[in-house]
Amino acid sequence: MERLAVGLMSGTSVDGIDAALVKIKGHGENTEIELLHYSTYSYNEEMKKSILAAMDPANSTVAAICSLNFKLGKQFAEAVKRVCMEADVPLAEIDVIGSHGQTIYHIPQQEGDLEKSTLQIGEPAIISYETGSVVVSNFRTMDMAAGGEGAPLVPYTEYILYRNPEKNRALQNIGGIGNVTVIQKDAAMDDVFAFDTGPGNMIMDELCKHFKGISYDPKGKIAAEGNVQHELVDHWLSMDYFLKEPPKSTGRELFGADFTSRIIQENPHLSPEDLIATATYFTAASIAKSCRDFVFPKTPIDELIVGGGGSYNQTLLAMLKELLPEVMVMTQEEIGLSSEAKEAVAFALLANETIHQQCSNIPNATGASKPVILGNITLPPNGDAKNILQKAGNHR
Ligand SMILES: Nc1ncnc2c1ncn2[C@@H]1O[C@H](COP(=O)(O)OP(=O)(O)OP(=O)(O)O)[C@@H](O)[C@H]1O
C-alpha cells in the first residue's frame, strides 16, 4: 500500500522550514520512498529572532515560548499547504504529516536540578486543524522516557535508505550541529551507531552574523581568506564533550551564541576572516577527531558522505578531505541524493513507522534502554478517527 506523507523539519540553524512530500511504500526495513517535491520556506528576520530569543535562557520568557508554539504551528501548516500546492497534490490526499518541530532546548543528561529533557515546539493541533491530516510530532520524548538522549533519530532512516552491501559508510550531517551515522556493509539495524560530533555551521553562522551581517559564509569564501589559529582549535577540542564516549548529543546550549561571544571577546586581536577560518577548521577537526576516536577503532570507513547545508561550504569540505586523507569524502549530491531534503524526508518516514506501530529509535545511537515507538499522534478535528488511522495504515 502506498501513502503520501509530508515531513517537516526546522533544524538547529533556524534558517527555515524544510518540507518534503514523499510517496512511501511499506514500512520498516522494506520501506521504499519517492521524493515528489521538496522546498525550504525561509523564516523572516523577525521570526528567526523570536526563535533564537526563545532558545536563550537569558532572553526567553514563558509567554514568548507559549506564543511561539502556536506561531510555528501556523507556519508549519502553511509549509504543508505550499509544498502540496507546488507539487500539484491536493491537501486531502495527504495521509500523514511527520513534524519534527523546532528544538527550543535540549538537556541530554541531567544537570544538577535540571531533569534530562528536550522540547520541540510547533503545535501539532494547529497543523492538523489547518490541513485536516493526522500529525505525528514530539518524536524525541519516548526515546528519552526509555533512558535515551532523544537524539539522533535520523540514523534509523539512514539505515533504511543508505545501507550498501559492499561499503562501510559513514553519513556526516553538517547542519547547525554535526552528527555522524555509521553503517557497516553487513550491518543489521541494531549495529548502526551514531552520535553528534559537535558544532556544524552554528559557530561560523554566528560569526558571519556578528561581523558581516549575513547569515552564513557563502561556499566558505570568507573562511578561505583567513588564517586558521591551530592552538585555539586544539584548546576548543579539549572540551569535555569531545572526550565523552558516544552515545552523545549536543546543541545550541554548548555551541550557540554564548560560545561565539566568548571566543570573540577572548580574541580581539584576530580579524573576522581569521576567526571564521578557525571556526570552520574547528568543525572539520571535531568531525575528524570524532571519526578517529570513536568510529575507526570499531569500523574502518570506505566512504564519508557529507550532507546538510555545510556540504555547500567548499572550504570546510577541503579541510575535511585534508584531515581524513584515508577516507573517500564525498557529498550526498555526488551519490545522487539531495543534501537539503534528507531530514524532512526522515521525519515523513518516521511518521510512517509510528502509524504502523513500529519502533524507530536505535538504542546504539540514542542510548535508550530499548527500541520504542516514537511520536505523539494528533487526529484531525472532525474526522472519523478509526477510518483515518486505518487509511494512514494502522496495522502491523
Ligand atoms: N551555499 C552555502 N554555503 C555555505 N554554507 C551553506 C550554504 N547553504 C547552507 N549553508 C549552511 O548550512 C546551514 C543550514 O544547514 P541545514 O539546513 O542542514 O541545518 P539544520 O537542518 O538547521 O541543522 P541540524 O541538522 O543541526 O538540525 C546554514 O545555516 C549555513 O551555515
Ligand SMILES: CC(=O)N[C@H]1[C@@H]2OC[C@@H](O2)[C@@H](O)[C@@H]1O[C@H](C)C(=O)O
Ligand atoms: C535535540 C535536537 O534537535 N537535535 C538535533 C540537532 O541537529 C543535528 C543534531 O543536533 C541531531 O542530534 C538532531 O537532529 C537530527 C535531525 C536527528 O535527530 O537525527
